[in-house]
Amino acid sequence: MASFQEKFIQCFVTEDRYLFFIKGLSNTLIITIMAAIFGILIGFLVAIVKTTHDRTGKLKILNAVCNVYLTVIRGTPTTVQLLIMYYIIMSGSTNKILIAIMTFAINSGAYVAEIVRSGIMSIDNGQFEAGRSLGFNYVQTMWFIIVPQAFKNVLPALVNEFITLLKETSISGYIALNDLTRGGDIVRSITYETFFPLFTVALIYLIIVMVLTHFVGKLERRLRAGDR
Amino acid sequence: MIAKGETLFKINDLKKSFGDVDVLKGISTEIKSGEVLVIIGPSGSGKSTFLRCLNLLEEPTDGEIFFEGNKINDKGCDVNLLRQKMGMVFQQFNLFPHMTVKKNIELAPLKLLKISQDEAEKSAQSLLERVGLPDKATSYPAQLSGGQKQRIAIARSLAMNPDVMLFDEPTSALDPEMVGEVLELMKELARSGMTMVVVTHEMGFAREVATRIAFIDEGRIMVDKPAKEFFENPDNPRLKEFLSKVL
Numbered sequence: 099m100a101s102f103q104e105k106f107i108q109c110f111v112t113e114d115r116y117l118f119f120i121k122g123l124s125n126t127l128i129i130t131i132m133a134a135i136f137g138i139l140i141g142f143l144v145a146i147v148k149t150t151h152d153r154t155g156k157l158k159i160l161n162a163v164c165n166v167y168l169t170v171i172r173g174t175p176t177t178v179q180l181l182i183m184y185y186i187i188m189s190g191s192t193n194k195i196l197i198a199i200m201t202f203a204i205n206s207g208a209y210v211a212e213i214v215r216s217g218i219m220s221i222d223n224g225q226f227e228a229g230r231s232l233g234f235n236y237v238q239t240m241w242f243i244i245v246p247q248a249f250k251n252v253l254p255a256l257v258n259e260f261i262t263l264l265k266e267t268s269i270s271g272y273i274a275l276n277d278l279t280r281g282g283d284i285v286r287s288i289t290y291e292t293f294f295p296l297f298t299v300a301l302i303y304l305i306i307v308m309v310l311t312h313f314v315g316k317l318e319r320r321l322r323a324g325d326r
Numbered sequence: 327m328i329a330k331g332e333t334l335f336k337i338n339d340l341k342k343s344f345g346d347v348d349v350l351k352g353i354s355t356e357i358k359s360g361e362v363l364v365i366i367g368p369s370g371s372g373k374s375t376f377l378r379c380l381n382l383l384e385e386p387t388d389g390e391i392f393f394e395g396n397k398i399n400d401k402g403c404d405v406n407l408l409r410q411k412m413g414m415v416f417q418q419f420n421l422f423p424h425m426t427v428k429k430n431i432e433l434a435p436l437k438l439l440k441i442s443q444d445e446a447e448k449s450a451q452s453l454l455e456r457v458g459l460p461d462k463a464t465s466y467p468a469q470l471s472g473g474q475k476q477r478i479a480i481a482r483s484l485a486m487n488p489d490v491m492l493f494d495e496p497t498s499a500l501d502p503e504m505v506g507e508v509l510e511l512m513k514e515l516a517r518s519g520m521t522m523v524v525v526t527h528e529m530g531f532a533r534e535v536a537t538r539i540a541f542i543d544e545g546r547i548m549v550d551k552p553a554k555e556f557f558e559n560p561d562n563p564r565l566k567e568f569l570s571k572v573l
């Protein structure tokens with residue numbers, strides 16, 4: 099029976115195995131951050147299309163496309179979406195990081211869209227009318243007046259979505275992508291040691307999530323103080 | 327710009343329905359440059375709808391509106407350009423809460439009139455002085471009282487240098503002690519020659535400032551008279567009833 103210390107060395111020091119965790123973490127962060135950026139972009143576009151449609155009755159076709167997108171993405175498991183992206187849609191590509199980013203961006207975009215939509219709808223219609231009556235067109239009113247306020251209102255919810263996204267990327271191992279979770283799992287399979295690799299992985303996720311949660315709490319308090 | 331005394335708005339048989347509710351049932355009138363037209367009438371009679379048709383926040387169902395000689399409820403009309411010439415002041419102020427007072431005032435001139443930041447700042451500061459709030463430039467709307475908010479909202483509209491100002495019950499959301507400061511500013515505006523269309527329940531203001539008063543009831547202008555004659559011997563029974571409630 100190897101001692102605690104020997105197990106530790108076996109898991110992290112021997113053959114520089116700590117690199118599995120470092121490399122895995124870096125892949126996880128790259129995927130999460132890039133997917134979050136593109137997800138927010140997609141989400142805002144979809145939200146704007148949908149609220150524009152609701153308000154003016156225009157953009158019928160785009161609105162229908164958005165509805166299909168939201169229904170499909172929210173109605174199927176993310177793992178299945180990842181596998182379809184890898185084996186079917188992007189079967190010609192070997193760039194797994196790119197495939198993961200695309201999958202998670204498209205997935206997260208659907209949830210961001212709902213968040214942003216509720217944010218836009220929570221803005222008083224008087225704001226919209228004030229913008230229009232000054233002479234701003236629809237897009238300018240959205241851009242200068244509505245979206246900045248909506249963004250501020252939904253920022254905490256967006257950070258929560260980021261947290262969900264971070265944890266969700268742990269399914270990347272399904273396409274043999276070496277993210278943090280798979281890094282730990284590889285060390286487990288090499289060393290036959292379960293405790294250190296898996297708890298290390300869990301701890302790293304937990305720390306990141308706790309930092310972000312702390313940040314959300316601060317943000318919410320700040321924003322509440324800002325409005326009256 | 328239309329010379330004082332010339333026709334600014336000409337409205338022919340204006341109708342507006344929401345679904346199958348007929349709100350405006352044929353309004354015809356003229357508004358001349360430099361006039362202060364006060365619109366009174368019971369709640370739900372269509373005053374706001376009429377005002378909002380003037381800058382096309384509501385799309386008329388039927389009839390014609392001419393502004394500075396051009397028909398505006400027409401496909402070819404550039405509503406955005408049109409609205410730049412009409413300031414609108416709302417009951418609920420509708421200041422942009424995410425911007426400082428100064429930004430609120432500067433935004434439209436900067437983005438729409440494409441004036442320089444320098445010019446915009448100068449103009450904002452002089453407007454703040456005009457509305458009596460020179461030290462509020464860096465405040466946020468949430469830090470202002472209701473009366474101050476409405477004065478800033480008026481400054482924001484004035485920053486576009488409009489040919490007409492539309493007011494929809496500008497003092498109805500204010501605590502009584504703040505009504506005066508806003509009315510005072512509106513009086514000053516009227517004295518400066520601004521064309522104004524004002525929906526209000528402030529009869530004192532109407533009496534003192536209006537050049538003409540129109541009484542709207544059930545989607546029609548029932549009485550439309552020069553202010554001086556308006557309150558003398560009202561012969562319309564609905565107007566009598568209305569005045570007995572508000573005076």
Ligand SMILES: Nc1ncnc2c1ncn2[C@@H]1O[C@H](COP(=O)(O)OP(=O)(O)O)[C@@H](O)[C@H]1O
Pocket residue numbers: 344347349367368369370371372373374375376
């Ligand atoms: N957007 C709308 N949709 C449906 N009905 C409306 C709308 N706006 C106003 N109305 C109706 O039109 C009538 C007149 O409203 P309004 O012009 O606001 O009256 P006032 O300003 O004189 O109180 C009311 O019965 C109101 O319910």
Ligand SMILES: [Mg+2]
Pocket residue numbers: 373374375494495
């Ligand atoms: Mg009204």
